[in-house]
Amino acid sequence: MALFATDRDLDKQFAALSRQFDDLRKALAKRGDAYYEDGREAASDYYSRLAERLHETLPAIRRRGRAIERTARDHPATAAAVGLVVVGLLASLLVSRR
Template sequence: MLSFSTLSDMDLDRQVAALSRQLSDFRKALAKRGDAYYGDGRETASDYYSQLADRLYEALPAIRRRGRALERTARDHPATATAVGLVVVGLLAGLLISRR
């Protein structure tokens, strides 16, 4: 192993320059990989969004039917609908208060 006294300034300058080039190469390689991972992630998210949109579009008629049935039930039994609404509001308030 060489001691510091035998190394010349020229050797140190060459080593620093070589390390700088290697570091630059590593940065470039990392940037390329990061771009690839970002592109893959964006594509995957787009696929999930498309699948979700398709499923919601298919389920929309059933959701509308159930909403109309729920509306009819609430109109036929207003006291029950009010009680259920108050219970839901109370549960939500309890959850919000308990998180603090």
């Protein structure tokens, strides 16, 4: 008869498993919070580095943009042809993915 568990034994085992489950859940929640905080800090660092680099290169980007704008004004036919080629390449990429 010792082979069969009584209702009282099953209740004790269930209560012990419930406590262990709660402990595991709490430990997992603590680890999840720590991982979330680490990920948030890493993303913030990457964003600040990217913002610094962009701030440093923005004047050069503006200068090149003005140079391209002057070239497009001086040679409108060439600018239109380049624009059509770019649109065609984008369209072919979109169609080939399907």
